Amino acid sequence: MMTAGPQMRASDDDRDKVASVLREHYAQGRLTVEEFDERLERLYASKTYGELAVLTSDLPGVDLRSLPEVPSGRRPERPDPGRSQKTALLAMWTPWAVAGTVNWVVWFSIGAGDGFDFPYPWPLWVMGPWGAVLLVATVLMTIAGDRKP
Template sequence: MSQGGVPDPNLRASDADRERIVEQLRQHTADGRLTMDEFEQRMSAAYAAKTYGELAQLTRDLPVDLGARSRGAGFGPPPPQDAPPWSGSWPRTGVSDRPGSGNEIVDALVGAAMTWKTQKIAAREQLRQQRYQARLERRANAPIASGFVGWAVLSALLTGIWFMAGVTSSSGFSDFWPIWPIGILGFLTVLKAIKTATLRRTLTRR
């Protein structure tokens, strides 16, 4: 629910809401209100935002306040189709927009720089996802039987130590203490095998 036309900060934001905020941040960067580092940080935060409240924090110190926009307005109307690049909602006064003017060149350079930053962030995120997927595939392809073989070898070794200690001891055989490490390691081995099998099924369904 919203009060006074202001969206509830706890409501979930859509992809279109995030894109509109990023476009506003690009406009403010072109106008000199934000540095490139600030734009990159806020852009990453905008794409990671889940609610209107999180998006509102990104524009609190800028002329357009997300928290003061009605939800129905979609956080501000988009710029006119025939508006010059980076025109946004703030008209410029006393600045020439003639083709080839210095202001137009600066806008083009800033736009190219921000596009490169956006592509860099997207490529970094894609690489992170690929590495994560590769780790999952390695875990899923790990042989389950090898874990049980290692457990069996260790169990035999501990049992042999207990047996030799009982043979050489004057008091004879003591309590079978290897049952504790054998049991714990066996439980962990079974748990790992179940996780690996579940991961294999999950990856196969994708």
């Protein structure tokens, strides 16, 4: 049997094994989301063992020849590049929506408890500036996301 050299072409199963290793290192905190996404993109464009080895060369304990087999019939999904952006946007807007809802419920309760004589709509001062900052951040993230190759 011939030893796989760095110029030998890699198979889909070889790429799947490396993807599994990268996911494990990402889960252990050795890779950021951006590094993980970048390496997966490079992984699926790789053609040789040498290119695969470069993707894991700075990670501890990775020997491409000793990687376990990936269960057949279950190929790992390629990451959705917009997924991390969607997650970030959700993480930004959810607290704003929760805080706004709580403030409006308190405002309504005060007005309803006072014979439906509602006070000045002070929740706008909580939601307005915060929402404006989030809106600008959302637009900038969307523009930056559209410029990614």
